[in-house]
Amino acid sequence: MNPKIETLRSLEEFDHILRDIENEHYQAVGFKDIKPSSEFIKTAEKERAKLTKKIDPQLLAQYERIMKRYGGRVVVQVIREFCGGCYVKLPSELGVRCRTELVTCPNCGRFLYYVK
Amino acid sequence: MNLASLLKPERINLNIRGRRKADVLRELVSMVKQDEGAQSLLQTLKKREELGSTGIGKGIAIPHGRSLLIDELEMAVGRSTKGVDFDSVDGKPAHLFFLIMAPPQDRGNQYLIILGRVAMVCQELAKKKRLFDPETPEEFLELVRSLEEKVR
Numbered sequence: 001m002n003p004k005i006e007t008l009r010s011l012e013e014f015d016h017i018l019r020d021i022e023n024e025h026y027q028a029v030g031f032k033d034i035k036p037s038s039e040f041i042k043t044a045e046k047e048r049a050k051l052t053k054k055i056d057p058q059l060l061a062q063y064e065r066i067m068k069r070y071g072g073r074v075v076v077q078v079i080r081e082f083c084g085g086c087y088v089k090l091p092s093e094l095g096v097r098c099r100t101e102l103v104t105c106p107n108c109g110r111f112l113y114y115v116k
Numbered sequence: 117m118n119l120a121s122l123l124k125p126e127r128i129n130l131n132i133r134g135r136r137k138a139d140v141l142r143e144l145v146s147m148v149k150q151d152e153g154a155q156s157l158l159q160t161l162k163k164r165e166e167l168g169s170t171g172i173g174k175g176i177a178i179p180h181g182r183s184l185l186i187d188e189l190e191m192a193v194g195r196s197t198k199g200v201d202f203d204s205v206d207g208k209p210a211h212l213f214f215l216i217m218a219p220p221q222d223r224g225n226q227y228l229i230i231l232g233r234v235a236m237v238c239q240e241l242a243k244k245k246r247l248f249d250p251e252t253p254e255e256f257l258e259l260v261r262s263l264e265e266k267v268r
Contacts, residue, residue, distance in 0.1 A: 009184060013160055016182040016220055017167065025228035029178070029235045031168060040168045047167070072221045075184055084184075115185060116152045 001114075004102045007054050008063060008111055009075045014048045015067065059102075066109055075111045085110040117226060119233055120261040122191050128253035132194040132213065137165065140200050141179060144215040147192040153185040157217060171204025174242035178234055180216040182227070189227055190217045193256065197248065212247050214238060236267040 020026050021041065031040075052060055066074045076084035081095045086108035090098075097103050098112040105112055127147045134140040145157045160181045164170065171177040192215040199209030214234045218227035240263045241247055250256035 009156075010159075010163070012184065012220065013163065013182065017164065020182070020228060023225065023228050025225065025232045028232050029172070031170060031172060043167050047163075073184070077184055113184060115156075 002100060002102050004055070004059065005075065005111060005113055007051060008059075009113060011048065011051045011055070011063065012067075012072075012074050014044060014051065016072065018044055018048070019072070062104075062109075063111075066111075070108075070110070073110065075113050076105070078112050078114050083108060083110065083112065117189075117230065118261075119191075119230065119237060119264050120257055122189060122230065123193065123257055123260065125253035125257060127192040128256050129193070130195045130250065130253065130256065132196040132200075134196070135198070135200060137200060137202050138162070140194060140196070140202075140213055141165075141215075144179065144192045144194050144213055147194075148190045148215065148217060149185070153183075156185055157181075157183055161215075165203075169203035169205070171202035171210045172235060172238070173204050173206035173208065174239065175199070175208065175211040175247060176214070176238040176242060177202045177204065177210040177212070178214045178216065178231065178238070180218075180227075180231055182218045182220050184220055186217045186219045188219065189222065189230060191215060191230075195247070195256075212238060212241065233264065233267070237263045240267055 063074055073085050078095060078098050081090050083090055083105040085105060088107040094103055099114045103112050132140055132143055134143050141158060141161050145154050149157055160183050161179050164181045170179045194213040196211055199211050202210035204210055216231055237260055250259050
């Protein structure tokens with residue numbers, strides 16, 4: 001697995017946590033320290049910042065752009081030979097390259113993640 | 117959507133063996149994912165726990181997270197008679213573990229609604245001191261079903 005794609009995946013998961021904790025249903029569950037001003041958010045943001053430092057600024061900008069456009073699902077699984085985000089069939093060479101390289105879907109621009 | 121319909125007997129383990137948080141998470145994950153992605157789910161859950169424990173007290177923990185390796189809401193339940201230190205809010209060991217995994221996006225935020233419902237049912241379970249009543253996964257499901265009707 002390409003380490004860059006793993007970092008992007010972790011970053012997206014942090015962004016989902018940060019998005020979810022603002023939701024009223026989440027706050028109602030009663031987890032410790034989830035209010036916006038709490039230590040929880042500070043730690044999450046600190047961890048997120050650590051991750052972003054590992055990412056090339058251009059790549060990060062690309063990530064943020066896709067996140068803004070789709071509101072989530074920036075890194076998607078390749079399902080057989082299809083993009084797990086827009087479900088367009090990928091060229092076969094991309095289906096192979098995404099196993100080791102950082103590649104994006106030519107249709108929606110999402111980052112492709114391959115799992116056996 | 118209700119909890120009882122999301123829970124499957126084969127994903128309810130009333131005899132969790134792990135004595136540490138990481139072991140419990142591993143056992144729970146193994147019920148929902150067995151392939152290469154299991155390790156990645158485990159990492160997601162551990163990252164979440166590092167930010168703050170999902171042990172909500174009264175012997176209950178609700179490890180949860182979103183992962184791109186999940187296509188639809190997945191749940192698993194574990195119970196430990198001895199209890200496991202889960203860094204819970206009340207500092208007491210956790211006995212009941214409800215794992216909830218969701219895809220990055222889901223319609224109507226079902227994941228968060230289910231999370232809230234799990235918390236309500238669990239609190240009811242603890243209040244009525246019925247954590248250890250069920251002896252089989254089917255009995256556990258039946259109990260969840262009855263409590264869910266009450267908290268609705």
